[in-house]
Amino acid sequence: MAENKTLLFSVDPKEEAVLVSESVKGSREINFVERVPREANAMLFDAVATLTAMAKSPDFDAAIFRAMDKVCRMIYLKHRQKNRDVPA
Numbered sequence: 001m002a003e004n005k006t007l008l009f010s011v012d013p014k015e016e017a018v019l020v021s022e023s024v025k026g027s028r029e030i031n032f033v034e035r036v037p038r039e040a041n042a043m044l045f046d047a048v049a050t051l052t053a054m055a056k057s058p059d060f061d062a063a064i065f066r067a068m069d070k071v072c073r074m075i076y077l078k079h080r081q082k083n084r085d086v087p088a
Helices: 042-056 062-084
Strands: 005-012 017-024 031-037
Touching (some): 005 042, 017 042
Antiparallel strands (some): 005 017
16 A cells, blocks of 8 residues: 555445455545455454444544544554465
8 A cells, every 4th residue: 555545444244344445645536455354354343343333423533533543554454464474
């Protein structure tokens, strides 16, 4: 992922997976990156589910939301790095 791109996360509750996308800052274009099934990374799924719930909360707090988004990015980047090291 290039430095000027932002990771975006969403939960697909029907398929129990995290959808990872990226977007160039300031752009309206969103590119799908990958689908991470819950069984492949339950921690990522739970973190993104929490992020989604926070966004819907009537007590929304932007600072806490940004902090949770950073947690999701950290978990995802570690997941991606770990899976890159596994031979196909």
